Amino acid sequence: MKIGIVEDEAVWRDKIQTMIERYCRDKNIPFQINSYSSGKEFMKNPDIDLLFLDIELAEGEDGFQIAEQLMHCGNKSKICFLTSHTEQARLGYKVNAFRYIDKRHLEEIDETLDSFLKTKIQDQIISCNDTAGIRINIDLNELFLVETYGRKLRYLMLNGKEHFCDGQISEAARSLSQFGFFQIHRSYIVNLKYIEKVNSHEVMLCNGLKVIIGRAHNKAFKKAFFEWRMWFDN
Structure with a gap:
């Protein structure tokens, strides 16, 4: 399972990666995690299965626009948006968002990974x-x-x-x-x-x-x- 994290703040990026690593090790699931501080950096190699994507990034980058770029290039990655402003979640229908996670409730990462595995286990x-x-x-x-x-x-x-x-x-x-x-x-x-x-x-x-x-x-x-x-x- 290849997972990407796009989050400009290192503290949040490290917290999210630590939780994903713990989940995958507890479940004995092979995984690869690549973390990025910007969407521009991520888009150089967007070959992942599940993307945790901050909506509001530094230097004016917009998570929704990054998701739209992925859609337009035919990328099939599932996208889980990260946000501190849950009212923004209503815009996710435009890019077929898989999940939203409020940064104040990162424990929801486990449920997101559970649901993602349901969609992938027989995708072989x-x-x-x-x-x-x-x-x-x-x-x-x-x-x-x-x-x-x-x-x-x-x-x-x-x-x-x-x-x-x-x-x-x-x-x-x-x-x-x-x-x-x-x-x-x-x-x-x-x-x-x-x-x-x-x-x-x-x-x-x-x-x-x-x-x-x-x-x-x-x-x-x-x-x-x-x-x-x-x-x-x-």
Whole structure:
């Protein structure tokens, strides 16, 4: 996760960076933080995922104008504005502001990072070799089930498309677990965000498909699903 901070006052800049570093270390999240004292300095290399941007900067720089520049150049960074004047927040709709943080309440940084991770956890592309040996890309946001299919794995997508790839389901489960997927049976891995209903022996996915929960996986699955809902559901 690449994070930028644009704040002209060193005291605030250091406070914000310290809080972000603590959060990422506590959550064991890989991170890179770049801090800037001006928007001009930041715009030399605006390649970040989340930007904490002061609205009122030195030398007449305006945080909203910096955000507009990012939009015009196609930058997809999420922007969290920092301000001591909350009445300015109403202008943020023009630049699709992700969050506002009153500098008197920096504890809101944790909630901002929580919400940001919700939007990003499955924003990943994985690759595998299909049955013809061709390398294909799979968007995790669109993947809702992986199952064994003979000696292959079948990746089932939301649009009904399916990919048959080489691999072992245990290895796939390990690599996908960090992105909100769980192996609920020796033959099935499900995307936790697409589970509609759960009972003692099966789950129902968003397309109505029912998948059996293996007895050996039941307890761990219920715990993982509960934690997922606590963390990611609104």
